[in-house]
Amino acid sequence: MTTMNLPIISSCSVDGCSYNHDHDCHAGAITVTDAAGAACGTYVDASDKGGVDASGRVGACHRSDCTHNDHLECTASGVEVGAGADRADCLTFAPA
Structure with missing residues (x-):
């Protein structure tokens, strides 16, 4: 899987x-x-802005119990990040 194929x-x-x-995530x-x-x-809780010019992508997912996880890679077409159990969670997570 190339970087361009990673879920946005x-x-x-x-x-x-x-x-x-x-x-818009820029990691x-x-x-x-x-x-x-x-x-x-x-x-990263910081006042300085960082990242790349393009929108961020999901590089790795440690949640093997998610329906979108295939060999620790995310297969969702897109991912939303926001407040959940932690301040920044993958809101697209769906238990398998």
Whole structure:
């Protein structure tokens, strides 16, 4: 799977994340961790803005119990990130 084929972050409602620019994720690729609620492991609480010019993508998903997970890769067409169990969670997570 190439970087361009990775699922896009369709929206991010997490204010205060360094990668969030106007509710659009600009991390090159996020990691969804196996923490409660499928946390965005790339979340950075910083005032400086960072990231790439393009929209962010899902680089890895540690939640093997998600219906969108195939060999620790996300197969969802798009992912929403926002407040869940943690401040920044994959809201597209769906238990298998």
